[in-house]
Amino acid sequence: MGYRLQNNDFNELLKELSKEYKLYAPKRFEKRGRFSDTDSVRYGEIQRVEEIDYTVKSHFSPKEIVYPITQTLFYFTEEEYRESQVHDKKILVFLRPCDINGMRRLDTIFLENGPYKDVYFERLREKVKFVMMECKESFENCFCVSMGSNFTDHYSMAVRFEEGSVLCDVKDKDLQSQFVDNKKESNFTPEYVQENNIKVEVPDAEKITPALFEHDLWKDYAKRCIGCGRCNMVCMTCSCFTTQDIAYEDNPKAGERRRVWAGCHVDKFTDMAGGHSFRKDYGSRMRFKTMHKIYDYNKRFGEHMCVGCGRCDDICPEYISFSTCIKKVNQILKEGNHEE
Amino acid sequence: MKNNPLIPHKAKIIEVTAQTDIDITYKVESDLQPENGQFVQVSIPRVGEAPISISDFGGGYIEMTIRKVGSLTNEIYTLKPGDDLFLRGPYGKGFPLEQYKGKHLIIAAGGTGLAPVKSIINYFYRNPEEVARFDVLMGFKSPEDILFQPEIDQWAEKFNTTLTVDSATEDWKGNTGLITKFVADITIEDMDNVEVVIVGPPIMMKFTSLEFLKRGVPKEKIWVSFERKMSCAIGKCGHCKIDETYVCLEGPVFNYTKAETLID
Numbered sequence: 264m265g266y267r268l269q270n271n272d273f274n275e276l277l278k279e280l281s282k283e284y285k286l287y288a289p290k291r292f293e294k295r296g297r298f299s300d301t302d303s304v305r306y307g308e309i310q311r312v313e314e315i316d317y318t319v320k321s322h323f324s325p326k327e328i329v330y331p332i333t334q335t336l337f338y339f340t341e342e343e344y345r346e347s348q349v350h351d352k353k354i355l356v357f358l359r360p361c362d363i364n365g366m367r368r369l370d371t372i373f374l375e376n377g378p379y380k381d382v383y384f385e386r387l388r389e390k391v392k393f394v395m396m397e398c399k400e401s402f403e404n405c406f407c408v409s410m411g412s413n414f415t416d417h418y419s420m421a422v423r424f425e426e427g428s429v430l431c432d433v434k435d436k437d438l439q440s441q442f443v444d445n446k447k448e449s450n451f452t453p454e455y456v457q458e459n460n461i462k463v464e465v466p467d468a469e470k471i472t473p474a475l476f477e478h479d480l481w482k483d484y485a486k487r488c489i490g491c492g493r494c495n496m497v498c499m500t501c502s503c504f505t506t507q508d509i510a511y512e513d514n515p516k517a518g519e520r521r522r523v524w525a526g527c528h529v530d531k532f533t534d535m536a537g538g539h540s541f542r543k544d545y546g547s548r549m550r551f552k553t554m555h556k557i558y559d560y561n562k563r564f565g566e567h568m569c570v571g572c573g574r575c576d577d578i579c580p581e582y583i584s585f586s587t588c589i590k591k592v593n594q595i596l597k598e599g600n601h602e603e
Numbered sequence: 604m605k606n607n608p609l610i611p612h613k614a615k616i617i618e619v620t621a622q623t624d625i626d627i628t629y630k631v632e633s634d635l636q637p638e639n640g641q642f643v644q645v646s647i648p649r650v651g652e653a654p655i656s657i658s659d660f661g662g663g664y665i666e667m668t669i670r671k672v673g674s675l676t677n678e679i680y681t682l683k684p685g686d687d688l689f690l691r692g693p694y695g696k697g698f699p700l701e702q703y704k705g706k707h708l709i710i711a712a713g714g715t716g717l718a719p720v721k722s723i724i725n726y727f728y729r730n731p732e733e734v735a736r737f738d739v740l741m742g743f744k745s746p747e748d749i750l751f752q753p754e755i756d757q758w759a760e761k762f763n764t765t766l767t768v769d770s771a772t773e774d775w776k777g778n779t780g781l782i783t784k785f786v787a788d789i790t791i792e793d794m795d796n797v798e799v800v801i802v803g804p805p806i807m808m809k810f811t812s813l814e815f816l817k818r819g820v821p822k823e824k825i826w827v828s829f830e831r832k833m834s835c836a837i838g839k840c841g842h843c844k845i846d847e848t849y850v851c852l853e854g855p856v857f858n859y860t861k862a863e864t865l866i867d
Contacts, residue, residue, distance in 0.1 A: 336609055339648040342687065344611070346604055377838025377852050379608035384839075386604065476866045503841030506834045510649040518649035522834070525842070532842065533867070535832050536653065536673030539805065541867035551867075559847035 265451040266431045266442055273312045273429045279441055280355060281310065284392075287328050288357035289321035290314050296322075297578075306356075315357060317424050320402040324499035324574060325358045326369060329387045336383060336506070337520040344520075347383075354390040357422070359398040360455060361405075361572045364412035365499030366393075371564050372502045383522075392419040392435060397453040404573030406461040406586045412570035413456045421453040463589040465557050465567060470596045476550060480591055485546030487581045488528065494552070494575035494585070495526025500568045503527060527552050553588055608837050611646055611689035617664060619684055622750040625671040626715065627680060628658065631688055633665040638697030639722045640828055640856045643667070644836050646689045651675040654833045654851075657693060658718035659725060668718040668750060694836040695855050698723060698800060698826060704733045706798045709789060711740040711782055711811050713803025717750055719828050719855075720802050728758055735796065737762040738789050742782035742807070744769050763789075782807065786814035794819050802828045812859055825859035 268276065277286060288309045295303040304316050305323035335347040358366075373384035395418035407413040419435030430451040433439050495501040505525040510518040525532060528548045533541040542548050560568035569585070576584045618630040635643070637657050645667065646652035653675050659666040671680040682688070700723060708727065710720050727734045739758060743749045745768050758764050765785050767778035778785070782803075791797055799820055801811045808827045815825055831850045834840035843850035845865040857865070 337648075342613070342648055342689075344648065344689075346607060346610075372841075373839055377849070379606070379837045381837075381839050382604045382607050383609075473864070473866060502839070504834060505840065505842070506652055508646070508649050508651045515649070520646075520648070520652070522840075525834075525840070527841070533832050535830065536676060537670065538672075539830070541831075547867075554846070555844070559844075563847040 264433050264439060264442070265449045266433065267428055267447050267449040267451070268431060269428050270312050274310075276441055277310060277312065280438075284353045284355040285350065286310070286355050286357075287325065288315040288394075289317070289319075289325075291316045309357075312424070312429060315424070317357075317396055320359075320405070320572070320574070320577070322574070322577065323497055324365065324572070325356050325362050326365070326499055326502075328354060328356055329366070329391060330369060330373075330384060330502065333521055333523050334383060335519050335521050339508075339518045339520070341516050349386055352390070353392065354387070355392050355394055355419075357394045357396050359396050359572075360415045361398075361407045361410075361412045361570045362499050363393050363395060363415045363417055365570045365572070366391075367417075368500040368560075368566075368568050368570070369502055375564075392438070393417065394419065395421040395453065397421060397423040398456055399454045401456050401459040402573070404461065404576040404584070404586065405456070405459050406463050406571040406573060408456060408459050408571070409461075409463045409465070410567060410569055410571035412572075413459075421451075423451060423453065459571075461573070461586045463571075463586050464593050465589060466593045466596045468558060468562055471554075471558055475592065475595065476554075478595060480595060481546035481550045483546070484549035484583065484588075485544045487583055488545035488549055489581060490528050490530055490545050490548065491580060492526030492529035493578045493580065494583075495528055496524060497574040497578045499570060499572055499574070500556070501526065503532075527555075549583075549588070553585070553592065556585075557589055557592075609691065609835070611644065611652075611691040613687045614665075614690045616682055616684050616686050616688060619682070622668060622752075623748055625680075626668055626748075626750055627671070628666055628668045628751075629679070629682070629688065630664050630666045631690070632663060633660075633690065634663065635660065635665055635690075635693055637665065637693035639700050639726065640697035640719050641693035641695050642719075642836070642855060643690045643692035643694065644833075645669075645675075645679070646691075647675060647678050648689065650678045652689075652834075654694070654836055656719035656828075656855075657722065659722045668715065668721075670715055692836065695851055696853060698828075698856050700726065703798045703800075705735055706796050707736040707738075707791065707793065708734050708798050708800070709738045709740070709791075709815075710800045711742075711786070711803075711815075712801075713742045713782055713807035713811070714744065714748065715750070716803030716807070716828070717741055720800055721751060721754070723800070724758055724762075725754070728761055731761050739764045740782055740785055740789070741766050742769070742803070743767075746771050746775050746777075781810075783810050783814045786811065786818065789818075791818060791820070794821060794824075797824055799825045800827075801825060805830075822859045822863070827857055827859060827862050828855045829857065829862070829865075830855065 556569035831843035
């Protein structure tokens with residue numbers, strides 16, 4: 264059902280919803296950007312529509328809402344394990360179609376891979392409803408259309424922000440009940456990006472051979488990548504973590520077991536006690552990430568991991584472009600010179 | 604939470620046996636009935652958690668042989684009988700023991716690689732009639748690094764065992780040289796009836812496999828066990844993934860036909 268709400272009315276709606284939901288949306292954090300005098304746009308809790316920055320692509324993805332950067336698994340008192348708790352509110356997230364599609368990749372890893380569900384992910388994820396922010400025009404570095412993630416109808420509500428008002432398409436019954444009679448109906452249905460400036464062709468899995476893994480292409484990245492892992496951190500679908508135990512400084516008998524985001528580009532990702540490690544050069548790490556995003560995840564789960572949001576390109580301090588890397592891989596396979 | 608797979612359970616240490624200056628075998632109370640070659644996540648609250656292979660098991664206990672090489676294992680090193688370890692698991696796919704029964708089994712183990720296969724050797728030591736022929740090749744860096752010496756001596760009574768060290772001082776009377784050197788000495792009568800298990804450091808497994816392939820052992824008759832960094836052991840943390848394979852789920856034991864396709 265479609266509605267047009269003036270911003271004031273939408274804010275009333277948010278106020279009402281906030282009794283039951285935590286509301287997350289991309290927000291502008293002034294002077295918190297990568298360079299001096301620049302802002303950072305990332306996810307945070309909001310109360311008013313004016314706080315939502317829909318004019319740019321958020322620098323970080325919404326994954327941290329369901330998969331926090333640092334998450335306590337257990338609290339320890341001497342040898343007692345006690346599970347961490349979460350808030351009892353539901354969660355409403357404002358996000359774009361690519362990120363909704365990205366959330367399905369996280370669901371797959373945390374809830375479907377292996378014999379057990381990740382209960383720490385599940386307990387936050389099951390609270391979430393999506394408010395899809397209409398995304399009609401591509402941003403810099405986006406290639407969602409090529410990855411098939413420009414479209415989704417998996418949302419509770421879709422919104423279009425206009426000057427002074429918000430158009431809403433409401434599908435969720437609980438949310439629907441918040442839209443009382445005095446709100447004007449409209450026949451709004453969201454539109455989607457139809458074309459990006461950047462287009463990639465993801466190579467067929469059967470064309471990828473072990474020889475590609477050894478190709479000189481990766482040596483170029485060995486020189487350019489500095490292993491900072493920013494691409495991993497901003498990625499909607501990177502889901503790796505490392506477990507850490509800590510003892511509190513003022514009482515070492517108490518402490519926590521935590522998990523913290525990890526990245527395959529970052530040193531120590533494969534290091535084992537005793538000294539063995541794998542993918543020591545940064546080129547191999549680029550190859551590992553690339554293959555995960557456009558090849559082996561698909562082999563395992565039937566869709567590509569990469570959703571083409573391009574945040575990795577936006578953030579890379581070495582101007583490495585992931586879409587360009589996909590193009591290079593495809594070109595090499597087309598020319599067939601990886602078998603040489 | 605219901606069904607939290609990350610919750611460990613307490614396991615009391617029954618026995619502590621020093622193998623070398625830095626390798627210790629811990630026998631702990633446990634009702635786990637693992638497959639040979641599976642591993643558990645071992646932890647001490649506030650210190651850390653790590654994957655450790657089960658070096659033996661029986662009624663009411665499991666045994667792990669742990670090398671003091673990091674912050675967690677340094678702490679484990681200080682534990683004594685009566686102290687507790689925390690365990691979850693067992694995880695992963697072990698060796699297909701049933702498939703080895705009635706065959707000519709060859710086990711080649713390098714260093715701590717002997718730990719995950721020790722329960723297989725002990726199984727056939729207790730049930731020698733279940734294997735047609737059994738050769739055990741064991742390599743260590745030096746005589747000081749030899750693990751499970753009393754058991755090795757026992758095995759020698761029933762099976763054809765070869766113990767070698769990479770290098771030693773003159774008073775060492777045994778074999779010296781890499782394990783690969785001794786592959787040629789093993790008599791293999793029927794290539795279709797042989798099963799070869801190779802466990803050790805990556806480079807040892809690679810070259811020992813090549814030696815057996817040179818001997819004409821078919822790839823599908825060779826089995827290896829991988830060691831990778833793991834944080835969760837349940838297919839979420841991503842550290843152990845190679846291509847589309849999760850070592851914690853589909854491994855750590857792989858047939859060579861799969862292992863040779865895995866590029867880290």
